[in-house]
Structure formats: structure tokens, C-alpha cells
Amino acid sequence: MTDLSAARNRRDRNTRWLLLTPAMLVLLFAASGPLLIVLVYSFLTPGDYGGVEWQFSLQAWTNVLAERDIFTDEWQLADAHLTVLWRSIKLSFMTAVLAFIFGFPTAYFIATRPPRQRDIYMLLIMIPFWTNLLIRTFAIMELIRNQGTVNTLLIAMGVIDEPIQMLFTEFSLLLGMTYVYLPLMILPIYASMERFDFSLVEAGYDLYATRLQVLRKIIFPLVKPGVVAGSILVFVPCLGAYVTPRVLGGGKQLMLGNLIELQFGQLRNWPLGAALSLTLLVIVMIALLFYVRAVGREGETNV
Amino acid sequence: MIEIEGVTKIFGVGAEAFTALDDVSVTIDANEFFTLLGPSGCGKTTLLRVIAGFIDPTRGRVTLDGNNLLNQPPYARPVNTVFQSYALFPHMTVAQNIAFGLEMLGKPGSEVTSTVDEMLALVRMTEMADRKTSQISGGQQQRVALARALAPRPKVLLLDEPLSALDFKLRKDMQLELKRLQSETGITFIFVTHDQDEALTMSNRIAVMNEGRIRQIGGPRDIYDHPAERFVADFIGDTNFLDVELLKVEGEQAHIRLPSGSEVVARAAQGGGRTGGEVTVAIRPEHARMDEAEGALFQGALSNVVYVGTDTHYHIDLDSGGQFIVRQQNQPDQRHERQVGERVGVNFGAGIGQILKD
Numbered sequence: 039m040t041d042l043s044a045a046r047n048r049r050d051r052n053t054r055w056l057l058l059t060p061a062m063l064v065l066l067f068a069a070s071g072p073l074l075i076v077l078v079y080s081f082l083t084p085g086d087y088g089g090v091e092w093q094f095s096l097q098a099w100t101n102v103l104a105e106r107d108i109f110t111d112e113w114q115l116a117d118a119h120l121t122v123l124w125r126s127i128k129l130s131f132m133t134a135v136l137a138f139i140f141g142f143p144t145a146y147f148i149a150t151r152p153p154r155q156r157d158i159y160m161l162l163i164m165i166p167f168w169t170n171l172l173i174r175t176f177a178i179m180e181l182i183r184n185q186g187t188v189n190t191l192l193i194a195m196g197v198i199d200e201p202i203q204m205l206f207t208e209f210s211l212l213l214g215m216t217y218v219y220l221p222l223m224i225l226p227i228y229a230s231m232e233r234f235d236f237s238l239v240e241a242g243y244d245l246y247a248t249r250l251q252v253l254r255k256i257i258f259p260l261v262k263p264g265v266v267a268g269s270i271l272v273f274v275p276c277l278g279a280y281v282t283p284r285v286l287g288g289g290k291q292l293m294l295g296n297l298i299e300l301q302f303g304q305l306r307n308w309p310l311g312a313a314l315s316l317t318l319l320v321i322v323m324i325a326l327l328f329y330v331r332a333v334g335r336e337g338e339t340n341v
Numbered sequence: 342m343i344e345i346e347g348v349t350k351i352f353g354v355g356a357e358a359f360t361a362l363d364d365v366s367v368t369i370d371a372n373e374f375f376t377l378l379g380p381s382g383c384g385k386t387t388l389l390r391v392i393a394g395f396i397d398p399t400r401g402r403v404t405l406d407g408n409n410l411l412n413q414p415p416y417a418r419p420v421n422t423v424f425q426s427y428a429l430f431p432h433m434t435v436a437q438n439i440a441f442g443l444e445m446l447g448k449p450g451s452e453v454t455s456t457v458d459e460m461l462a463l464v465r466m467t468e469m470a471d472r473k474t475s476q477i478s479g480g481q482q483q484r485v486a487l488a489r490a491l492a493p494r495p496k497v498l499l500l501d502e503p504l505s506a507l508d509f510k511l512r513k514d515m516q517l518e519l520k521r522l523q524s525e526t527g528i529t530f531i532f533v534t535h536d537q538d539e540a541l542t543m544s545n546r547i548a549v550m551n552e553g554r555i556r557q558i559g560g561p562r563d564i565y566d567h568p569a570e571r572f573v574a575d576f577i578g579d580t581n582f583l584d585v586e587l588l589k590v591e592g593e594q595a596h597i598r599l600p601s602g603s604e605v606v607a608r609a610a611q612g613g614g615r616t617g618g619e620v621t622v623a624i625r626p627e628h629a630r631m632d633e634a635e636g637a638l639f640q641g642a643l644s645n646v647v648y649v650g651t652d653t654h655y656h657i658d659l660d661s662g663g664q665f666i667v668r669q670q671n672q673p674d675q676r677h678e679r680q681v682g683e684r685v686g687v688n689f690g691a692g693i694g695q696i697l698k699d
């Protein structure tokens with residue numbers, strides 16, 4: 039009897055592994071494979087016409103943060119890279135903050151509507167999200183370019199005489215990315231708010247908490263996992279954003295994604311591109327680590 | 342003192358309009374243990390929510406010690422609630438929950454700590470002070486909700502079925518505890534329940550509600566012995582209803598003629614009512630006596646005898662139609678066991694029957 043069941047267990051376990059094989063293969067080739075190639079490439083020498091030569095080199099990794107001065111041949115910080123890196127982190131962070139500022143009240147508003155209305159509002163939030171990214175980005179461009187809707191209107195109303203330069207500035211990047219990624223903030227916050235028991239708000243008022251105190255001490259702590267998830271969901275794709283900075287930054291406001299593309303394209307420095315990609319990945323990992331820690335601590339309260 | 346005057350609450354509009362409270366007026370004294378008793382959906386919670394400030398009444402006034410409550414937001418009212426669903430803060434510990442109101446009032450830390458300890462001891466939750474509220478049982482949550490609402494020492498405490506999740510023993514303990522607390526603290530308790538025993542044992546006064554209206558207000562004895570109308574008599578305890586003829590009314594005394602032809606004095610309907618014609622009289626099963634058929638007020642045949650330990654319930658099919666139940670306490674030396682089918686009579690004293698308004 040014990041023998042039998044042990045044998046059955048073993049057979050079960052074998053079958054389970056067999057069934058898991060396709061998933062494992064996908065994981066191996068689709069996720070780890072490319073990453074491994076990128077890792078290997080980052081330690082090779084760039085080929086003359088793109089590609090790599092199979093010669094070990096740390097050059098790419100040093101070049102992420104430092105470069106050799108062409109004239110004096112001295113090592114110095116790679117200002118261009120640092121500027122782009124800093125801009126990426128700064129703009130991504132600011133986008134996350136802006137998305138939170140607009141997304142939180144929106145999610146709150148939707149979550150406090152009657153159930154049927156909520157679905158309609160969520161649909162309205164999602165429709166732009168399902169629209170092609172390029173179209174949305176060009177729409178923003180049309181709005182803010184010098185002869186665009188906003189400037190034309192302002193001039194027509196006599197508020198300004200000359201068009202305001204909004205396109206190709208950090209402002210345009212912020213505006214574009216906030217607009218594009220806002221749904222990614224609203225969605226998880228809304229999800230936690232939908233589970234939020236609004237009778238707790240009444241309990242808060244009953245116990246002498248003002249509106250602001252209820253928001254800070256009751257609502258916010260309980261929807262925090264949603265806020266953190268939303269921030270990550272906005273921050274991470276912003277870091278690697280390519281289309282928005284390309285269109286709205288006009289080549290002046292490069293972000294990490296554009297820098298990486300440059301290395302693989304025009305500059306034909308694949309190893310540096312690979313090293314920069316991995317740098318981006320590390321930043322994302324650090325952000326995720328924050329997330330896991332922040333949510334992990336709240337996790338026990340099971341909102 | 343809380344004065345509620347003509348409070349009406351209508352939810353929704355047009356065809357969906359629903360009157361949850363219909364012209365409710367009642368004055369609740371300071372330091373009173375006042376109970377709202379009624380079936381599910383009769384508007385008890387709605388009335389509490391009006392007092393607490395979570396909903397505005399469609400019409401009516403609510404004042405506390407002469408101050409209009411309705412123009413104050415809930416957080417400015419010296420009123421705390423023990424919610425029917427507890428509504429404990431899941432991200433806080435038991436102690437933090439209890440401390441919340443005190444902290445919001447800006448009480449100094451030392452006072453907060455000592456009050457929290459006191460409250461924890463009161464509801465016997467000291468050992469669980471540092472547990473999250475999701476890690477304690479339903480009954481324990483209820484006790485924390487009670488402690489949390491009591492901690493800021495409100496003028497009025499609203500309790501929405503605060504004992505419903507407790508087991509029998511704890512419930513009895515908490516009933517006594519609540520009673521003691523209420524008389525010691527001088528806080529006015531407005532207590533909601535649909536458990537009539539709880540209402541009868543704990544209250545100074547009871548308001549019996551049905552379909553958004555208060556049907557009768559009175560002390561437990563008043564309500565039980567002298568129900569004003571059929572709903573109240575039926576809702577609280579068991580009652581026999583007899584259709585009788587009202588001969589004449591003299592103050593409290595109403596002379597009636599039973600279907601059997603016997604005449605007897607009953608208590609006139611509360612606050613007037615009819616002075617003649619067909620009326621209904623209510624008689625509690627334990628207020629009537631079963632006797633020999635000969636010479637009794639009315640007669641019938643015994644159809645069922647139910648022994649329930651302390652009492653025996655005799656079901657009698659009346660000669661005039663309908664059934665009548667008599668409840669008699671069992672004596673240790675009871676000799677004579679009544680047999681089903683036996684002819685018996687029923688008697689009750691003058692002033693025992695209560696004429697109902699409707």
C-alpha cells in the first residue's frame with residue numbers, strides 16, 4: 039500500500055514535470071535566452087559595421103559611465119550618458135508623481151460611483167490606452183507644437199503674442215508620458231479602492247477624523263499597495279520609453295531608450311547598447327525591490 | 342438629551358423612492374438606556390445614521406442638549422457608533438483602533454495610553470492588544486468596536502446590534518457590562534437590537550419600530566404588558582388575540598363581552614381608541630389560567646400539551662373558533678396531568694386583557 043502510493047506519487051511528479059516542460063522552455067528561450075545574449079554581448083568588442091567581435095572586453099561597461107577624452111586621452115565621466123541617465127530617472131519619477139496626483143483622485147472618484155457607472159468610467163480610461171501609442175503621441179504633439187491647438191488658441195485670445203515653446207522640452211516629455219501612462223496608475227489604485235470598505239471612512243468620521251485625516255490615516259494606508267503598484271507600472275516603462283521622447287523630445291531630450299537605440303543603430307556600438315540595457319534593467323530591479331519591500335510590509339493587513 | 346422631531350428619510354426618487362423613516366419623533370433623556378427594537382429593515386440603522394451624521398434626513402430636526410446636530414459634520418458630533426459591521430481599521434492593531442478617536446481629538450499621549458489600557462481591560466482584550474484586527478474572532482472584533490467607540494467618552498453612544506455575534510454566556514456578561522458602563526459613565530446609550538429579550542432586560546425605555554415608524558415607546562413592562570397595537574403585541578413575546586365586543590370605556594377600564602357571552606373588564610387602548618364595537622384584546626399566555634370548563638370565562642377543548650421544562654403550554658381550540666394558548670409554570674407536586682381532548686375553561690383577571698388600537 040505504501041509502496042503503491044509512493045510509486046503513484048513518483049509517477050505524478052514525473053507527469054507534472056512533463057506538463058511543465060513547454061512553460062519551462064518558453065521561459066528559458068523567451069526570457070533568459072535574450073537576456074543571456076545581451077549579457078554576453080556587453081562583454082564583447084564592437085564590430086565595425088554593427089554586431090560584435092568575439093573578443094572579451096570591459097570597454098562597454100566602462101563606457102556606460104566614463105569615456106576617454108579624444109585629445110588628452112584621459113578618462114573622464116561620460117557627461118552625455120549621465121545626463122541622459124539622470125534625465126530618464128528624473129522624468130520617470132516626476133511622471134509617476136504626476137500620474138499619482140491625477141490618478142488617485144480619478145480612481146477615488148470612479149470607485150465611489152455606483153457599480154454600473156464605474157464600468158463606463160473605466161472603459162473611458164481604457165479606450166485611449168488601447169489606441170496606438172504613436173497616434174496618441176502625435177496627438178499631443180499637435181496640441182502643443184508652436185502652430186498647434188493650444189498656442190493658436192492662446193494667441194487668438196490675446197493671452198500671448200508669440201507661441202510658447204513647449205514641444206521638444208522636458209515639459210513635453212512629462213506631459214506625453216503622464217498622458218500615456220496614466221491608465222497604468224489608475225488601474226491598480228482603482229483595484230485596491232474597489233476592495234476598500236468605505237464604511238471605514240464613516241468609522242473615521244465618527245471617531246473625529248477630518249476629511250484630510252481620513253484620507254491620510256485610513257484610505258491611503260489601505261490602498262497603498264495599489265499606489266505602489268501603479269507607481270512601478272508607470273516608472274518602469276517610462277525609464278525605457280522610446281517613442282514618446284523620440285517624437286516629443288525631437289532628438290534633444292534623449293532618454294535611456296533612445297540612447298540604447300542609438301548604440302544599436304547609428305553608433306554601431308552593440309556592446310555599449312547591451313551594457314546600457316542591463317543598466318536599465320538594474321535600475322528597474324532596484325525599483326521593484328522597493329515595491330516588494332513596501333508591499334510586503336503592508337501585506338499582512340490583507341486589504 | 343436628544344430630541345428627534347419628525348425625522349423622515351426617503352431614499353431614491355420617483356418610482357424608486359423608499360421611505361425608510363416616516364415621521365419619527367422621540368425624546369431620549371441624558372443617561373438613558375434607550376433601545377430601538379424592530380424587525381430587519383424597519384429603519385433602525387437608518388435612524389442611528391441620521392443621529393451620527395452619515396445621512397441627512399429628508400425632513401425633521403435632531404438636537405442634542407438643545408444644539409442642532411444636523412448642521413454639524415459627523416466628526417464634530419460628540420456621538421460615537423458601534424457599527425453593525427464593526428468597521429475596524431484592518432491596518433491597525435487592536436490597541437491602535439481603540440486609540441484612534443482619542444488621537445484625533447488631540448489627547449496627550451499618556452492619556453491615550455491609559456484610556457486604551459482601561460478600555461482593553463474593560464472588554465477583556467488586554468492580551469490581544471497588539472493583534473491585527475483580522476487575527477481575532479468575530480466576537481472579539483465586536484468587543485474592540487465597543488471599546489473603540491467608548492474610549493473618547495462621547496455624550497451619546499449608538500450601538501447597532503453590538504452583541505449579535507457573541508455566544509450566549511459572553512452575551513449575558515456583556516449585557517450586564519454595558520448596563521454597568523452606561524450607568525457609571527452617564528453616557529446616553531441608543532441601542533439597536535432585534536432580540537426582544539435583550540431589549541426587555543437592558544432598556545430604560547424601548548421604541549418598537551416597524552416599516553420606518555415608531556409604533557410604541559415605553560418601559561419594558563409597559564411594552565410587554567400593555568402593547569398598544571397588534572404589531573407590538575405580536576413582535577414581543579407570544580400573545581393570544583381575541584375578537585371581542587367593546588361595551589363601554591371608563592377611563593382605563595374597558596368593559597368587553599367575549600364571544601362566549603361572558604363579560605369582563607380589560608385595559609383600554611393606549612391613548613384612546615374606539616369606545617364601542619368590535620375590538621381585539623391581547624392576553625399573554627402566562628397571564629391567563631386554565632380551569633375547569635364549568636363557570637370559566639370561555640371554554641374549549643385541549644388540542645395539544647407542550648412540556649418545556651419550566652412551563653407547560655396548553656393549546657386550546659375555543660368553542661367560539663380560533664386557538665388560545667395558556668402557559669403555566671410547572672410545580673414539583675403537580676398531580677393532575679391534563680389529557681388532550683379534555684374540555685377546559687380559561688379565566689383571566691380584571692384589567693389583564695389589553696385592548697389594541699387596531
Ligand SMILES: Nc1ncnc2c1ncn2[C@@H]1O[C@H](COP(=O)(O)OP(=O)(O)OP(=O)(O)O)[C@@H](O)[C@H]1O
Pocket residue numbers: 352353359361379380381382383384385386387388425535
Ligand atoms: N442607501 C440606501 N438606499 C436605499 N435604501 C436604503 C438605503 N439604506 C437603507 N435602505 C433601506 O431602508 C430600510 C431600512 O434599512 P435599515 O438599515 O435602517 O434597517 P435595519 O432596521 O437596521 O435592519 P437590520 O435589522 O437588518 O439591520 C431597508 O429596507 C433598506 O433596504
Ligand SMILES: [Mg+2]
Pocket residue numbers: 385386387425501
Ligand atoms: Mg441595521
